[in-house]
Amino acid sequence: MSKKNSKKPLIIIALLLYLVGGAVLFYPIWSQWWNEHNQSQAIQTYQGDVEKASREEINKVWKNAQLYNQKLYKKGLDYYASKGNFDHYKKQLLVGDSNVMGIIDIPSINVHLPIYHGTEDRILEVGVGHLEGTSLPTGGKNTHAVLTGHTGLPSGGTLFTPLVKLRKGNLFSIRVLNKVLYYQVDDIKVEKPEKVHTLGIYPGKDYVTLITCTPYGVNSHRLLVRGVRINEDLSTPNNIRRIPPIIVWLAFATIVIALLILYFVLRKKRQKKINEKERQESIEDETKER
Secondary structure (H helix, E strand, C coil): CCHHHHHHHHHHHHHHHHHHHHHHHHHHHHHHHHHHHHHHHHHHHHHHHHHHCCHHHHHHHHHHHHHHHHHHHHHCHHHHHCCCHHHHHHCCCCCCCCCCCEEEEEHHHCEEEEEEECCCHHHHCCCEEECCCCCCCCCCCCEEEEEECCCCCCCCCCCCHHHHHCCCCCEEEEEECCEEEEEEEEEEEEECHHHCCCCCCCCCCEEEEEEEEECCCCCCEEEEEEEEEECCCCCCCCCCCCCCHHHHHHHHHHHHHHHHHHHHHHHHHHHHHHHHHHHHHHHHHHHHHC
């Protein structure tokens, strides 16, 4: 085997390693994009179902949710835990075919996520979960809704990872049916899971608490960010998150470089065949002349 032919496997291996390395490097980015795409689809489906629903249906769903909250305030967890009420809870705030109960927007940290019933892993992997046994996120006096989300998923989803950046005074909103409820952060705590005792309903108050694990990668404690209801428009008409342009350009550059390497490898291979053919023809011509 000639030296040129012996280099061909090395070039192919180098190309494969480059492609594999690029895939590993950009997997979190593409995974994040895919997760956010699915979240956006879920939100769009929910908003579409809300728009299609009649005013009578919207009002009925809203009144049922408010009635649920009133009974929860009067009877506490005994109401939620009583026979049949878990299934009743799962049906609250649903319209159409969507299983989304609402949307949370936190403009300052670029969070725009669907809210689902419950806190099972399958739910927290795709969005924000509403903690069973707490008020439904309809607002109003004597309510305290608790929303939970993961931090630092291996799959690349950001979810509630940026929650640590929130400060007192920051704003967020909850979109439920055809209403938007606005909240301002008034309390931030870090506690151990077994010592979280501040999630009850405060008489006359309208709270929403956001919970995630902390610190990143350790998850030994819980970060609790509480918001109090206000009457202020966040003025955020466009909440669709986008991947930073630099990341898109890096991904594009990786693909272009890989294609260029492949092009030059194939070109070199083709040129080698042409040279070999010309060499054979030259030898044949010399033989004929002799």
